[in-house]
Amino acid sequence: MTQWKNLDTLASFGELAKVQKVNLVEAMSGQNGADRVKKYSVPMAEGLTYNYAAKQVDDQVIDALEKLAAEAELSDKFAELYNGAVINTGENRLVLHHLTRGQLGDTVTADGVDKRAFYVEQQQRIADFANKVHSGEITNAAGEKFTTVVQIGIGGSDLGPRAMYLALENWAKKNNTFKMEAKFISNVDPDDAAAVLASVDVAHSIFVLVSKSGTTLETLTNESFVKDALAKAGLDASRHMIAVTSETSPLAKSDDYLAAFFMDDYIGGRYSSTSAVGGAVLSLAFGPEVFAAFLDGAAAEDKLSANANVRENPAMLDALIGVYERNILGYPATAVLPYSQALSRFPAHLQQADMESNGKSVNRFGEPVDYVTGPVLFGEPGTNGQHSFYQLLHQGTDIVPLQFIGFKNSQIGTDVVIQDSTSQQKLCANVAAQIVAFACGKADDNRNKNFEGGRPSSIIIGDQLNPQALGALLAHFENKIMFQGFLWNVNSFDQEGVQLGKVLAKRVLAHETDGALKEFSDLLNI
Ligand SMILES: O=P(O)(O)OC[C@H]1O[C@](O)(CO)[C@@H](O)[C@@H]1O
Numbered sequence: 001m002t003q004w005k006n007l008d009t010l011a012s013f014g015e016l017a018k019v020q021k022v023n024l025v026e027a028m029s030g031q032n033g034a035d036r037v038k039k040y041s042v043p044m045a046e047g048l049t050y051n052y053a054a055k056q057v058d059d060q061v062i063d064a065l066e067k068l069a070a071e072a073e074l075s076d077k078f079a080e081l082y083n084g085a086v087i088n089t090g091e092n093r094l095v096l097h098h099l100t101r102g103q104l105g106d107t108v109t110a111d112g113v114d115k116r117a118f119y120v121e122q123q124q125r126i127a128d129f130a131n132k133v134h135s136g137e138i139t140n141a142a143g144e145k146f147t148t149v150v151q152i153g154i155g156g157s158d159l160g161p162r163a164m165y166l167a168l169e170n171w172a173k174k175n176n177t178f179k180m181e182a183k184f185i186s187n188v189d190p191d192d193a194a195a196v197l198a199s200v201d202v203a204h205s206i207f208v209l210v211s212k213s214g215t216t217l218e219t220l221t222n223e224s225f226v227k228d229a230l231a232k233a234g235l236d237a238s239r240h241m242i243a244v245t246s247e248t249s250p251l252a253k254s255d256d257y258l259a260a261f262f263m264d265d266y267i268g269g270r271y272s273s274t275s276a277v278g279g280a281v282l283s284l285a286f287g288p289e290v291f292a293a294f295l296d297g298a299a300a301e302d303k304l305s306a307n308a309n310v311r312e313n314p315a316m317l318d319a320l321i322g323v324y325e326r327n328i329l330g331y332p333a334t335a336v337l338p339y340s341q342a343l344s345r346f347p348a349h350l351q352q353a354d355m356e357s358n359g360k361s362v363n364r365f366g367e368p369v370d371y372v373t374g375p376v377l378f379g380e381p382g383t384n385g386q387h388s389f390y391q392l393l394h395q396g397t398d399i400v401p402l403q404f405i406g407f408k409n410s411q412i413g414t415d416v417v418i419q420d421s422t423s424q425q426k427l428c429a430n431v432a433a434q435i436v437a438f439a440c441g442k443a444d445d446n447r448n449k450n451f452e453g454g455r456p457s458s459i460i461i462g463d464q465l466n467p468q469a470l471g472a473l474l475a476h477f478e479n480k481i482m483f484q485g486f487l488w489n490v491n492s493f494d495q496e497g498v499q500l501g502k503v504l505a506k507r508v509l510a511h512e513t514d515g516a517l518k519e520f521s522d523l524l525n526i
Contacts (some may be wrong), residue, residue, distance in 0.1 A: 156269025297471025
């Protein structure tokens with residue numbers, strides 16, 4: 001059994017603080033920089049590479065981080081997690097999202113069933129269902145094929161699947177595996193559902209209601225919104241809706257759905273993209289084979305994450321460097337910057353994955369911690385972000401460590417040569433330029449034009465964003481977040497912080513308010 005200890009009680013953390021800090025401007029300038037780019041690079045799965053040359057680390061720092069990983073028992077804790085320990089202590093639950101994409105360790109039995117077999121069974125049921133929809137065996141009441149899939153869900157039941165869909169939409173079109181367009185309704189803002197419904201042909205749409213708990217206010221409200229639209233169109237909602245939920249949720253018992261597919265309480269919402277939550281919409285949109293390839297990529301990356309050798313484990317290394325930046329260097333935030341339009345919603349997904357997991361002030365035993373935990377995370381695709389918030393990143397008073405992602409090839413392959421370079425080359429040139437500009441800066445006598453440099457970044461580089469690479473990328477970040485939670489000794493798998501707002505909103509709707517809550521309710525005309 002591993003020991004769960006606060007970060008600041010670990011001797012190796014004290015030692016880490018004493019290691020000489022790296023001067024990133026010097027480290028990344030001239031031949032030094034060139035050598036570091038070659039040296040500080042580690043293979044990920046599916047042809048991806050994690051390069052940390054422009055991070056504020058050197059061999060001494062990495063040695064100290066290795067000791068920290070060993071003392072914090074990161075590898076052993078991961079093994080306990082995938083072998084079925086109750087890692088989510090807050091909710092007394094196992095944490096099994098890795099099992100949705102592969103058998104990493106022992107057979108895990110819970111609720112009397114082999115959990116890997118359960119997840120595979122659900123994948124198979126979804127695959128059969130999707131194939132029947134595509135072949136026209138399952139149709140609308142008029143016997144016509146469904147052409148669009150609309151997912152209804154919020155948080156983890158929206159962000160991951162939506163980000164993954166957008167990431168692969170153009171790839172699937174280019175590779176002739178695109179089956180159906182997908183749309184997403186998430187916000188309880190009525191304009192969200194109304195606009196999506198106005199943009200689809202409801203008679204040929206299949207709606208996927210996704211809610212693990214089956215009780216989320218926004219999702220149930222949007223379900224009613226959709227049912228109302230179906231009824232107004234003279235359609236039987238139960239011929240147009242499927243549900244993805246846990247077997248214990250109220251939705252599981254309902255006859256309102258054409259079919260129901262299951263995840264369980266051991267899959268956190270923000271870790272559910274590789275479960276039935278992502279599986280239904282992605283299998284319908286792209287075919288089950290594409291979803292299977294995505295799972296393969298995630299499984300391959302999980303295997304690397306199980307390697308106890310920090311220098312060969314990109315997720316663990318990334319996590320350790322992130323903790324070094326947060327707790328020793330004192331940086332408050334991090335930005336995820338994919339130079340890939342297809343990853344436009346990937347930062348939004350990671351925002352939930354990271355901030356809902358590690359935005360905690362108490363440790364696993366409910367005791368306050370005396371150190372900072374999860375950073376603020378934000379991001380947008382490059383090069384768009386360069387024309388937006390990069391000013392602050394280059395010359396602002398805070399140093400924000402950056403996580404770039406880039407691909408050598410586009411997904412569609414259509415390109416144009418302007419001024420001797422393609423758009424893809426321009427995209428890649430920009431990310432290379434940004435890494436060096438952030439790290440090295442540029443001295444100028446005019447202070448307004450001076451760049452201090454010393455702003456750390458890493459980059460994940462791949463050949464092309466395909467289903468396998470996307471799976472590996474997702475698993476990398478999920479595992480990074482998990483390792484950081486282990487280091488901070490927080491429970492990364494509950495989210496009590498979202499409850500208070502929900503309770504107060506219910507009170508407002510029941511008109512049970514006083515004080516400031518009543519005044520704001522009045523101001524908003526509720
Ligand atoms: O799938 P459900 O149960 O509707 O939950 C949706 C989301 O709500 C949250 O519980 C936060 O409010 C997330 O963690 C979760 O992803």
